[in-house]
Amino acid sequence: MRSEGRFGSFGGYYVSELLLPCLEELEAAWLDARDDPAFTAEVAHELAHFAGRPTPLDPARALSERVGCRVYLKREDLLHGGAHKTNNTIGQALLARRMNKRHLIAETGAGQHGVACAMAGARLGLDVTIFMGRKDMERQRPNVQRMRLFGAEVVPVDQGSASLKAAINEAMRYWTAHLSDTFYVFGTAAGPHPYPSLVRDLQRVIGDEIRAQLLEAEGRLPSAVLACVGGGSNAIGAFTAFLDDPEVRLIGAEPGGEGIASGRHGATLTAGTSGCLHGAISLVLQDEHGQIRESHSISAGLDYPGVGPEHAHLSEIGRATYLPVTDAQALDALRWLARHEGILCALESAHAVALAMELPFDPSDVVVINVSGRGDKDLEHLEAAS
Amino acid sequence: MSARLEALMRDTDHGLFMPFLVAGDPDFETSLALAGALVESGADILELGFPFSDPVADGPIIQAADARALAAGTTPERAFELLAALHARHDRPMVLLMYFNLILQYGVERFYARARDVGVDAVLVADLPIEMAGKVVAAANAAGVAPVFIASAVSTDARLARVAEVGRGFVYTVAHLGVTGVRDEVDGGLDAVFARVARTTRLPALAGFGISTPQHVRRVVEAGAAGAIVGSALVRTIEEHPHDRDAALAAMYAAAAPLAEAAHNTTRKPC
Numbered sequence: 089m090r091s092e093g094r095f096g097s098f099g100g101y102y103v104s105e106l107l108l109p110c111l112e113e114l115e116a117a118w119l120d121a122r123d124d125p126a127f128t129a130e131v132a133h134e135l136a137h138f139a140g141r142p143t144p145l146d147p148a149r150a151l152s153e154r155v156g157c158r159v160y161l162k163r164e165d166l167l168h169g170g171a172h173k174t175n176n177t178i179g180q181a182l183l184a185r186r187m188n189k190r191h192l193i194a195e196t197g198a199g200q201h202g203v204a205c206a207m208a209g210a211r212l213g214l215d216v217t218i219f220m221g222r223k224d225m226e227r228q229r230p231n232v233q234r235m236r237l238f239g240a241e242v243v244p245v246d247q248g249s250a251s252l253k254a255a256i257n258e259a260m261r262y263w264t265a266h267l268s269d270t271f272y273v274f275g276t277a278a279g280p281h282p283y284p285s286l287v288r289d290l291q292r293v294i295g296d297e298i299r300a301q302l303l304e305a306e307g308r309l310p311s312a313v314l315a316c317v318g319g320g321s322n323a324i325g326a327f328t329a330f331l332d333d334p335e336v337r338l339i340g341a342e343p344g345g346e347g348i349a350s351g352r353h354g355a356t357l358t359a360g361t362s363g364c365l366h367g368a369i370s371l372v373l374q375d376e377h378g379q380i381r382e383s384h385s386i387s388a389g390l391d392y393p394g395v396g397p398e399h400a401h402l403s404e405i406g407r408a409t410y411l412p413v414t415d416a417q418a419l420d421a422l423r424w425l426a427r428h429e430g431i432l433c434a435l436e437s438a439h440a441v442a443l444a445m446e447l448p449f450d451p452s453d454v455v456v457i458n459v460s461g462r463g464d465k466d467l468e469h470l471e472a473a474s
Numbered sequence: 475m476s477a478r479l480e481a482l483m484r485d486t487d488h489g490l491f492m493p494f495l496v497a498g499d500p501d502f503e504t505s506l507a508l509a510g511a512l513v514e515s516g517a518d519i520l521e522l523g524f525p526f527s528d529p530v531a532d533g534p535i536i537q538a539a540d541a542r543a544l545a546a547g548t549t550p551e552r553a554f555e556l557l558a559a560l561h562a563r564h565d566r567p568m569v570l571l572m573y574f575n576l577i578l579q580y581g582v583e584r585f586y587a588r589a590r591d592v593g594v595d596a597v598l599v600a601d602l603p604i605e606m607a608g609k610v611v612a613a614a615n616a617a618g619v620a621p622v623f624i625a626s627a628v629s630t631d632a633r634l635a636r637v638a639e640v641g642r643g644f645v646y647t648v649a650h651l652g653v654t655g656v657r658d659e660v661d662g663g664l665d666a667v668f669a670r671v672a673r674t675t676r677l678p679a680l681a682g683f684g685i686s687t688p689q690h691v692r693r694v695v696e697a698g699a700a701g702a703i704v705g706s707a708l709v710r711t712i713e714e715h716p717h718d719r720d721a722a723l724a725a726m727y728a729a730a731a732p733l734a735e736a737a738h739n740t741t742r743k744p745c
Contacts, residue, residue, distance in 0.1 A: 089605065102574050102601045104531045105624035106648060108633065247537060253528065260530045265652030267628060364575040364601070365528065377549050378579030379527040 089115055093281020093368075096404060098397035101280035103260075103367045110267050115282040117187050122289065127186065131290075134178045138211060139168040141175075141293065145301035145456070150428040155444055157453040160305075162298050164322065164460050165433055171461030172294060172322045173204035177273055179290035181208035184271035191215045191266070194273040195259040197224055197252035197318070198389035198436065199231025200461055201275030206238035208273075216240035219259045221251040224388045231465055249382045252318075252392045256366050276319025277396035280367030284324075284396050291325025298456050299329045311453035312337040315460065316439040317410060318354065318390035320399045322460035327408060337409070339447070340399065341439035343385035344412030354383035356395040357403050357410035370397040386415035386473070387435035387466075417442040419473055422463060434461035435469070476620030476643050479567045479595040482518065483644060483678040483700045489691065489737035490701025492680055493708050493730055494521040494571065496539040497556050498548025500712055504719050505543070506559055508712065511726045513564045516734025519595075520560065521703060523571040524553045531573075531600040533655030535706040538713060550580050554592050561593030569622070569643075570597040574610075582609055586617035596620035596643040604636045611640055622646050625671050625679070627663045638675030645677050646703070649694055650684030656706045657684040668698030668743075688736035695740040704733050 089112055093099045101111055121127040135141040146161040164172040177194075184192055192209050194216070196202030202218040209216035218235055222244045225232050235242050248254040256279075263272045277287040295313070302310055313330060315323035317340035330336040345353030353359065360371035365380055373381040373393035383393040402408035418435055421442035426432050433441065437460045444457050463470075483490065493512045498505050509520055523529075525543035529536060548556075557568060570589060577585045577599065589597060597619055602610060604623055614621040620643030625634055627648070637645055647667060650657055664681075671679045681694035682703030691702040711729050715722035 092605065100606050101603065102606055103603065104600060105603050105633075106531075106626055106628060106652075108603050109628045109630060247534075248527070257528055257530050261533070261653045264531070362578075364573075364578055366530070367601070369578075372575075374575070374579070376579070378575040379544065380575075 089281065090119065091281065093285060095398045095401035098370050098400040099281060099284060099368055101367055102364050102369065103280045104264055106264050111280060111282065113187070117183060118282055118286050121183055121186055127182065130182055131179050134182065135175065135293065139174045139178060140166065142297045143167055145298060145305065147305070148429050151425065155449055155455065157449040157451050157455055159444065160302065160454070160456045161431070162294060162326065162456055162458045164294060164458060165431070165437065165462035169200070169204045169207050170464065171200040171204065171434065172291065172325060173201045173275065174207065175293055175325065176275065176287050176290045176321060177201070177204040177208040180271070180273045181212050181214060184214060185212055187271065189269060189271035191217070191270045192273050193217045193219070193259055193262055193270055194275055195252065195255035196220050196275065197255065197391060198387065199224065199228040199235065199465065200389060202240070202242070203231050203234045205273050206235040206240035209240060210238040218242045219245050219255040219262070221245050221249065221255050223250040224252065227469060228388055228465055229468070251388065253380070276321040277324045277398060278319045278366060278368060278370065278394055284368065284398055287321050288324045288328055288398065291321050292328040294322065294325040294458060295327060295329030298326065302454070302456065306454055308454065309333055309336050310456045311449070312339055313456045313458070314339045314341060314440045314444050315458040316341045316390060316436045317357065317395060317399060318343065318392050318436065319394070320396035322458055324396060324398055326458040331407065338402065338407065339443065340408060340410040341443040342410050342412045343387060343390035343439060344414040345384040347414055348412055352384040353412065354385045354391055354393065355412040356393060357399060358412050360395070365394040368397045370395055371400045386418060389434065389436040390439065411443060413439040413442045421445060431459065432463040433459045434463045435466045437461055476595050476618060479519070479620060479643050482567060487742055489695030489699070489740040489742055490518040491516055491734040491737040492519040492521050492569065492701055492703045493517050494523065494703060494705030495709065496525050496536065496543050497522045497553035498525060498543035498546055499539040499709070500542045500716070501546040502548070502552065502556060504722065506556060507719065507723055508726050509560050510563065511723045512730050513566055515727050515730035516738060517566060517730065518701065519567045519569060521569040521571060522557065524550055524576050526573040526576060529573060531653055533653040533706060535656065535710050535713065536654050539709045550576055554588055557594060558592040567595045568593055570594055572597060572599045574599050574602045577610065583613045586613040586619050590617040590619050594619055596622045598622040598624070598646050604640055624648060625667065627667050631674065634670060634674040638677065641675070641677060643677065644700065645671050645675060645679045647671055647679040647681050647699060648683045649681045652683065654683055654705055656686040656710065664694065664697040672698060688732045691733050691736040692740045695737060695742060698743045700742060702737055
């Protein structure tokens with residue numbers, strides 16, 4: 089490997105020796121592709137024509153009133169597929185094709201990453217296999233149907249929590265056994281190097297657009313950018329363009345589940361400790377012996393006991409702040425946004441909306457919330473919760 | 475400790491049998507008795523894994539064993555107690571298979587010192603490639619415990635050279651790419667792997683992953699391995715006899731004895 093993939097004391101690549109040649113090949117291919125104008129033009133073309141970029145930066149009148157300052161919504165919910173995940177899967181699928189890997193595999197929690205992979209595979213003529221916890225297959229049925237419609241095989245995972253963590257375990261096992269023709273499309277900015285950097289590079293388009301669009305609309309940078317954080321890909325995508333602007337506050341909303349004190353949550357940055365999970369050192373939810381705990385969140389996409397190593401680093405150095413939002417707060421925010429802005433956001437994104445409603449802002453502030461996805465997938469769940 | 479392991483491999487001209495169990499599977503006492511059955515059936519070296527919640531390098535049989543051991547309350551400290559009891563009873567060389575987070579949380583130096591104290595000769599960390607292993611290798615060497623690394627058909631020459639430089643004890647050579655498990659065939663590319671390992675390192679090679687029958691054992695020793703590691707094929711006998719310790723012990727002995735015999739009756743390739 090050309091880099092150790094460290095973010096301060098976090099990151100690295102802690103995987104079976106068998107995966108090393110594959111990660112080395114991936115790192116080299118990405119460094120090469122990233123600097124190839126033909127490749128970046130291809131990614132930009134697909135993002136514009138297939139996925140619908142740029143997404144709007146939407147001045148939200150009612151929410152501005154509620155929060156007490158100007159609030160803009162970055163509408164990743166309008167991206168093809170219904171979430172920011174498409175930015176990543178288009179890039180990785182094009183990279184897979186460039187590396188002559190014909191078979192994409194991926195894990196999925198809420199199903200958004202699985203859907204985005206299945207779409208990209210169908211678009212580029214690649215085979216797709218998605219590993220998904222059986223519990224998640226039940227709570228996100230429409231996404232399972234969509235993946236199958238795009239021609240993907242969806243493999244149910246029964247081990248452990250039967251949710252995202254177990255799906256990642258299974259995808260990693262399958263990958264180890266099928267290295268030569270298989271490309272693992274990791275869904276979030278976590279996992280072993282080079283994935284945290286690769287996914288961040290593909291998602292940073294969100295923040296780059298926010299920056300340009302807000303300069304256009306307001307002639308200034310935002311006071312704060314808010315995003316939800318599970319593994320952390322939409323948040324790192326929204327934050328990266330502003331890392332060198334200390335006046336821009338970067339705020340992540342973590343899944344507080346039933347409250348930190350209840351122990352039933354997925355708030356890794358708030359309540360986690362340094363540990364090694366899924367190929368990287370980061371903050372993880374674990375017991376005193378290092379066994380990984382089960383996380384809990386009403387939103388499947390945030391239901392993960394780990395987090396991307398760059399977020400752990402940004403938290404440690406104080407560049408970004410991460411705060412928990414409970415299931416109930418997220419549900420309220422989702423309903424409020426639907427009723428007052430006419431936007432049905434994903435339960436995941438509703439965590440960021442709820443946090444914006446909670447935090448004190450100055451009337452002169454300009455706040456951007458990344459609406460990472462749309463909430464159609466959560467309808468059945470919403471009914472059950474009411 | 476690692477010197478004892480190296481001497482065993484150097485001074486034996488037949489294949490060695492290294493069975494694997496998860497410490498505490500299905501419970502402390504049965505696990506101890508099962509390890510005893512393995513020694514009686516001819517195990518030359520015992521390999522034990524500490525149970526972990528997310529064993530990504532292992533297939534379904536070992537995953538289930540980890541879950542049983544955790545459910546029975548096997549903490550790392552309890553696993554060390556099991557090793558100490560084994561060491562006192564049997565005095566066979568012992569190798570540990572670990573996932574890195576358990577070592578990290580125990581404290582790297584403290585872990586290796588404790589491992590040495592309970593009689594551990596070598597430790598392989600399944601999710602720790604050489605580049606990430608600096609601190610672990612230093613702690614292992616300071617404790618006199620051999621740091622073991624993996625070689626496989628996909629290892630580049632540059633990576634094998636690093637294994638030769640940093641690894642001690644033996645090279646854990648993967649006979650079948652993928653996770654651990656039971657398979658019909660071991661891979662065809664074996665001879666080439668052992669030839670490359672022999673060319674790049676002076677360490678003996680033990681073969682693991684997918685080895686489940688006496689024929690597999692003979693095949694890997696003939697291909698150049700100093701011995702064969704068998705895990706899933708033995709661990710599944712525990713799964714098959716969930717509530718009957720005597721039956722599990724008898725099944726373990728019956729499964730292990732032919733594997734040991736196959737190893738002991740196969741002459742090793744001269745180095």
